[in-house]
Amino acid sequence: MNKSDVNSLILEHVDKIENDNKRQFINEILTFERSKMDREQPHFKDEYDELIEKYMSDPE
Amino acid sequence: MTNLQFLSITLNDYRQYKGEQKIDLQIRNDRHINVIEGQNGAGKSNILNSITLCFYGTEEHLKDEKEGGLETFPLVNRDRLEELDEDETAKGYVEIELGENEPEYVFKREFTTVKTSSGFSSTIGDLRLQRRVNRDWKPVDNPHTYLNEILPTRVHEYFLFDGERLHEFFEEGYPERVQTAILDVSHIELLNRSLDHLEKMDTEIGRKASNFEGEAKRLKNQLDEKKQEREQKKERKQELEANIAEAESKITGIDNKLRDSSDAAVREKQERRKYLNDRLDQLEDEIDNLKEETTEEMVQAAPIIYNLKALEYTHEQFAELAQTGQLPPKIQDWFVQELLEKGECICGANLDSDEKKRQHLAELEQEMSLVMQENLEGKAEIPRIIDDGQDSLRRIIENRRKISERQTELDNVDVELRDISNELKNYDLPEDVDVSSLESQRSEIEDRITEMSQEIGRVDQQIETLTEKIDDLDEEWRDEAAKEDKHRRLMKKLDFVEEASEEISEIKQTILAQIRENTEENMNQYFNDLIWKDEDYTVELGENYTVSVYGKHGDNKIGSLSAGEKQVLALSFMSALTKISGFNAPIVIDTPLGRISSKPKKRIAQNLPTYLKDTQITFLMTDEEYTDDVRARLQNSVANEYQLEYLNEVTEVKKV
Amino acid sequence: MSDTDPDVEYEDTDAGRDVIVDDQAREYYDTLVEEEDSPFYGVQRIDLFMFALGYGKKRAGQVTQGSGRNALFNRPSLSEQQEWIIKSVATYEERDPQVLRDEKQVYQIAQEYARGGIEELHNLYIRPGDSFSELTTDLVQLGQDFYDFEE
Numbered sequence: 035m036n037k038s039d040v041n042s043l044i045l046e047h048v049d050k051i052e053n054d055n056k057r058q059f060i061n062e063i064l065t066f067e068r069s070k071m072d073r074e075q076p077h078f079k080d081e082y083d084e085l086i087e088k089y090m091s092d093p094e
Numbered sequence: 095m096t097n098l099q100f101l102s103i104t105l106n107d108y109r110q111y112k113g114e115q116k117i118d119l120q121i122r123n124d125r126h127i128n129v130i131e132g133q134n135g136a137g138k139s140n141i142l143n144s145i146t147l148c149f150y151g152t153e154e155h156l157k158d159e160k161e162g163g164l165e166t167f168p169l170v171n172r173d174r175l176e177e178l179d180e181d182e183t184a185k186g187y188v189e190i191e192l193g194e195n196e197p198e199y200v201f202k203r204e205f206t207t208v209k210t211s212s213g214f215s216s217t218i219g220d221l222r223l224q225r226r227v228n229r230d231w232k233p234v235d236n237p238h239t240y241l242n243e244i245l246p247t248r249v250h251e252y253f254l255f256d257g258e259r260l261h262e263f264f265e266e267g268y269p270e271r272v273q274t275a276i277l278d279v280s281h282i283e284l285l286n287r288s289l290d291h292l293e294k295m296d297t298e299i300g301r302k303a304s305n306f307e308g309e310a311k312r313l314k315n316q317l318d319e320k321k322q323e324r325e326q327k328k329e330r331k332q333e334l335e336a337n338i339a340e341a342e343s344k345i346t347g348i349d350n351k352l353r354d355s356s357d358a359a360v361r362e363k364q365e366r367r368k369y370l371n372d373r374l375d376q377l378e379d380e381i382d383n384l385k386e387e388t389t390e391e392m393v394q395a396a397p398i399i400y401n402l403k404a405l406e407y408t409h410e411q412f413a414e415l416a417q418t419g420q421l422p423p424k425i426q427d428w429f430v431q432e433l434l435e436k437g438e439c440i441c442g443a444n445l446d447s448d449e450k451k452r453q454h455l456a457e458l459e460q461e462m463s464l465v466m467q468e469n470l471e472g473k474a475e476i477p478r479i480i481d482d483g484q485d486s487l488r489r490i491i492e493n494r495r496k497i498s499e500r501q502t503e504l505d506n507v508d509v510e511l512r513d514i515s516n517e518l519k520n521y522d523l524p525e526d527v528d529v530s531s532l533e534s535q536r537s538e539i540e541d542r543i544t545e546m547s548q549e550i551g552r553v554d555q556q557i558e559t560l561t562e563k564i565d566d567l568d569e570e571w572r573d574e575a576a577k578e579d580k581h582r583r584l585m586k587k588l589d590f591v592e593e594a595s596e597e598i599s600e601i602k603q604t605i606l607a608q609i610r611e612n613t614e615e616n617m618n619q620y621f622n623d624l625i626w627k628d629e630d631y632t633v634e635l636g637e638n639y640t641v642s643v644y645g646k647h648g649d650n651k652i653g654s655l656s657a658g659e660k661q662v663l664a665l666s667f668m669s670a671l672t673k674i675s676g677f678n679a680p681i682v683i684d685t686p687l688g689r690i691s692s693k694p695k696k697r698i699a700q701n702l703p704t705y706l707k708d709t710q711i712t713f714l715m716t717d718e719e720y721t722d723d724v725r726a727r728l729q730n731s732v733a734n735e736y737q738l739e740y741l742n743e744v745t746e747v748k749k750v
Numbered sequence: 751m752s753d754t755d756p757d758v759e760y761e762d763t764d765a766g767r768d769v770i771v772d773d774q775a776r777e778y779y780d781t782l783v784e785e786e787d788s789p790f791y792g793v794q795r796i797d798l799f800m801f802a803l804g805y806g807k808k809r810a811g812q813v814t815q816g817s818g819r820n821a822l823f824n825r826p827s828l829s830e831q832q833e834w835i836i837k838s839v840a841t842y843e844e845r846d847p848q849v850l851r852d853e854k855q856v857y858q859i860a861q862e863y864a865r866g867g868i869e870e871l872h873n874l875y876i877r878p879g880d881s882f883s884e885l886t887t888d889l890v891q892l893g894q895d896f897y898d899f900e901e
Contacts, residue, residue, distance in 0.1 A: 035612065036676025038809040038870055040281040040605060045811055047601040054845055060288075060594055061843075065812035065862060067287045078291045079298070086295070090590045098878050198878065227787050243877040284811075678878070 059089035098244065099680045099710035100145075100190060101197050107171040107186030108144055108205075110137040110745040117141075117747055118734060121710050125733035127702065128712040130747075131720045132738030137745040138714045142684045145254055148188040148203040150247055151218050155256050155684060168214035170207035173744055178209040192244070193226075199244070200224045201237070245679040249279050252671045253679050257686040260664040261657060266340065269639040272667070276639070279675035280609050285602045292595045299591065303575060303584045310578070313571040320567060324560040331553045334546045339640075341539050341546075347654040348536050352518070352529065360521065360529055363514050370507050370514075377504045381497055388493040391486045409476040610635050613670045617641075620666035623705050625659070626697025633666070641667075658690035662698065669706055680710035687719040699724040703731035760846075763854040767825055769799065773818030775865055778872040788875055789882035796823040799864050800832055806867025807839060808892075812859075813866040825857075836860045 035043075048064070051057035062085050070076035100119045105111040119128050132138035143153035147169075168175060170186045178184055187204040191197040204219035223237035234240055245253060252275065263271060277286075304314040353364045518533035575581045614635040621633050621643070632644040642650045643663065655663065665686070672681065687695050705711075735750040771779065779798060782790040790798050799822060806812070828836075840856040841847050849855060874881045 035281070035609060035674060037281040038874070039676070041811060041870070042809050043605050043608070044282075044285065044601060045808065047604065051597060056594060056597060058844075059590075060597060061812065063288050063292075063594070064284060065814055065866075067284050067291075068811055068813045068866060069816065071283065071287075079295070082291060082295050086587055086590060090586055192878075194878065227785065240876050243873055 055089045055091050059085055062089075097678050097680075097708055097710070098192055098194060100682075100712065101193055102191045103141070103144065104187075104189040104191075105141075105144055105747075106188070107174045107184065108147075108188055109140050109167075109169065109171060110740065110743065111140075111747070112171045112173050112744045115747045117736060118749075119710070119712060121733040125731050126707060126710055127728060127731045128710070128734045128736075129720060129728065129732055130712065130714050130736045130738065131717060132714070132745070133717055133740065136738040136740035138716070138738060139256070139684050141714055142254060142256065142682055144188045145190065145682060146250070147205075147218070148190050148201055149221070149241060149245065150250065151203070151221070154251075168207040169205045169216040169218070170214075171744070175207060175209065175214060180209055180211060183208040196226075198226050199240070200231075201241070245677055249671075249675045249677060252279070252668050252675065253677070254682045255668065256684045257661070257665075258684070258688045260668070261661050263664045263667070264641070264652075264655075264660050267336075268641070272635070272639040272641065275667075275671055276606065276609060276613060276674075279671050280606060281676070282602055282605060285598055285605075288598055289595060289602070292591055292598070296588065296591050296595070299584055299588050303581060303588065310571060310574040310581070313567060313574055317564065317567040317571055320560055320564045324557060324564065327553050327557045327560065331550055331557070334550050334553070338543055338546050338550075341543050343652060343654075345536060345539055345543075346650070348532050348539075350651075350654045352532060355529060357529070360518065363518060367511060367514050370511050374504065374507050374511070377500050377507070381500050381504070384493050384497050384500075388490055388497075391490050391493070406476075406480070409480075607637075609674060610637075610639075613667075613674050616670035616673050617663075617666045620669045620705065621663060624662045624666060624698055624701050626694050626701065633663070656694075658694040658698075661687075661690055665705075672709070678709075680712070681706065682712045682714070684714040685716065685719065686713050687715065687724070692721070692723075695719070695721070696723050696727065699727040702728060760848045760850075760852040760855070762851050765825065765853040765857040768821035769823055769825060769857070769861070770815075770819050771822045771861075771865070771868075772816040773820065774816050775868055776818070776820040776822075778868045779822065782868075782872060782875060785875075789885060790871075794823075796827055796832075798868075799823065800835065802867035802871055803836070803839065803860055803864040804867070805871055806863035806865065810863075810866035810870040812862035813869065814862060815865060839863065 044064070048057060048060055051060065063082070066078070066081055066085075070078075099121055102116055102118050102120070104114060104116045106114045117130070121128065130138065130141060139155045140153075142155050146152055146154050170184045174184050174186070183206050185204055185206050187202055189200060189202045192199040192201070200223070202222045202224075204222075205216060206219070207214050207216040221237045221241070223234040223240055224231045225234050225240070226232075300314075304311055304318070349364065353361055355361055355364075515533060515537060519530050519537075521529040521533070572585055575585055614633065617635065618631075618633045622631055625631060629646045631646075634642040634644070636642065641652060641663070643652050643655065643659075645651055651659075665683075669681075672679070687698065690698065737748050737750055739746045739748055779795050782788045783793050783795060783798060785791060790801075793801075837850055837856060840849050840859045843849075843859050874884065
């Protein structure tokens with residue numbers, strides 16, 4: 035399978051996630067990672083922390 | 095889909111290759127194979143090295159000194175270097191033309207060697223790329239970007255490889271290598287990165303969370319400890335399982351040897367042993383089932399049978415009551431009723447006038463009714479209960495008989511198995527298979543397997559206990575932690591991160607499963623294409639990356655493949671990977687047939703032309719591999735043939 | 751009705767007049783419309799953007815913009831049909847039509863998909879093979895699956 039096939043599969047599966055918060059969180063993580071693929075050890079903690087705060091569901 | 099090929103490789107003063115030597119490798123029509131033949135030391139492997147040097151700046155297949163290099167040897171040809179004075183430099187290069195039918199890409203890498211006072215020192219230049227656009231050649235600013243789309247570093251070793259190293263691939267511990275390879279070609283780096291980073295966040299949040307005061311902290315520490323303990327147990331279990339798998343494959347190997355033994359009596363005993371083992375399993379199963387059935391019956395029957403005396407007694411009481419109750423049970427009831435209506439008792443008392451008597455009779459009627467009820471029910475029911483008990487008991491007895499029968503047969507089978515083992519151990523016939531020692535080995539290995547299985551049982555128990563403890567601790571810890579407001583949020587974060595991780599993991603597994611499936615399909619095809627035997631094999635690639643090779647009798651041969659068969663398996667795996675990777679690059683194999691003895695070698699050679707028909711394959715072979723026979727069989731598929739002539743430490747590439 | 755948190759409010763915003771791409775993307779667009787052997791040779795950048803948007807949605811995924819600001823085209827040049835496609839992508843992304851109030855976000859979503867798409871398209875172009883043929887085949891297959899007819 036070439037890369038775009040694998041990409042398609044990933045996109046399809048993520049799209050199926052019903053929980054909006056989870057889906058959007060994962061979407062944003064992947065978007066971030068795609069943008070940093072050319073770097074060996076990118077800084078990620080700040081970004082991830084921000085995203086977690088943003089998409090964590092509210093306490094019941 | 096395009097099929098790229100190496101149109102030519104030009105070596106200029108590269109190691110043994112003096113001057114400029116262009117190797118034309120273009121394939122056409124049905125001929126998709128190139129052969130470059132050279133003795134060991136003539137620089138054969140350096141052709142492979144020249145490609146990786148050009149593309150990736152490294153030589154990955156450096157052999158011994160004769161082949162022109164430990165890394166310390168200068169890159170530029172030594173003859174050329176003789177002409178140099180101190181501090182003078184000489185250059186060389188490797189140039190590769192790639193394209194479908196015509197050159198479309200020209201990759202070039204220069205290198206320089208300078209003569210110093212103490213010897214020589216080499217440096218490697220940058221990769222350069224020219225690309226053909228319509229009829230013009232344009233230099234490319236970012237050659238690595240292009241190379242990455244043609245044959246990136248990550249997957250190149252599945253296209254350009256050393257056949258001699260291949261035989262090691264399916265040795266002990268191969269599932270890990272298989273897994274790594276599949277991960278390499280799967281393009282799921284994105285998911286791996288995400289998972290990696292999420293895990294790190296998990297650890298960090300967890301660490302912050304464990305900065306609790308007091309109880310929560312203590313619990314967290316305990317929890318972490320237990321988790322670590324469990325990890326160790328799991329590792330131990332994996333180790334044991336791997337050892338058992340290895341031991342079992344050794345036994346399969348021994349069984350195969352014994353079975354193939356030229357002595358008919360030995361073969362017969364092996365067959366008999368196989369039959370007996372199967373029968374043993376069957377009997378054990380039957381006994382287990384019978385025991386289960388029996389237990390059910392017993393549970394039903396026991397209350398009855400233990401209380402038979404009580405039951406009988408009660409039944410008797412009811413029966414008596416019915417009898418001594420002066421009147422037959424059924425009659426008593428309506429008789430009293432009539433008396434009441436008539437107003438006269440049989441004793442003559444006038445019931446109407448005597449209110450007491452009347453009351454007395456009414457009470458009697460009541461009492462009798464109740465007793466009658468109980469009587470009737472009890473009287474009918476108890477016998478039924480006792481009968482049930484009896485039936486259960488009969489079935490129990492029957493089962494016990496069956497169990498005993500089977501147990502006896504089982505004991506006999508055991509005895510016979512032991513006898514066979516002993517007989518084989520004492521075997522004294524001179525033959526090519528040392529039966530006696532094989533049998534001893536076999537027994538030893540079986541004992542080891544039993545020991546290890548038992549240990550796994552113990553470890554499993556330990557893991558179960560630990561998991562229970564961990565779950566409890568986890569709940570306790572989270573409860574404790576949640577109590578503190580400021581940490582509630584951290585716990586939520588943790589949950590969230592872990593859920594997201596799981597989700598991504600699932601996606602990864604789904605994709606990997608698909609890739610494994612595709613790889614398996616391809617492996618099957620290629621293995622059967624290449625293998626010189628007439629039967630059809632089925633190659634399976636399991637979830638845990640184990641490989642099974644099934645012959646037509648359904649037996650798994652993975653533990654007993656010959657060196658040649660392992661080579662073929664490895665070759666088919668490599669090719670499967672190239673197909674899966676999505677890159678359509680040509681393939682270069684150094685010493686593809688090195689480990690294979692002459693008979694299978696001829697047969698593989700016969701099948702080589704059908705192997706990867708649509709890909710350009712270049713073989714670098716020794717004269718021992720490229721025998722006249724092999725040459726004859728490949729003749730119709732070879733596009734270009736070269737011989738490396740090595741004289742006075744210089745190699746010349748001669749077209750045949 | 752989406753099952754997003756009903757408390758999520760979308761701000762009313764307007765997107766900028768120009769659609770901006772980063773330096774790297776600018777190079778990709780230039781290469782793909784200027785090189786003779788590119789399947790997009792001579793294509794308008796705005797149209798390539800829309801193609802990249804779709805391609806990114808299906809075969810690449812969102813990528814955040816890198817450094818540099820280059821105006822690719824101005825928004826008023828988008829046809830109504832193109833606008834609606836962009837709006838639908840955002841609505842589906844958020845599972846909530848309310849997002850359309852936030853024009854900035856709508857275009858950010860479209861941008862990120864297009865950014866991912868243009869990079870993959872560039873890779874496809876570089877890769878040996880007939881990228882034009884690959885792209886057309888891909889589209890035909892997807893269309894056939896959805897519309898359920900044979901070509």
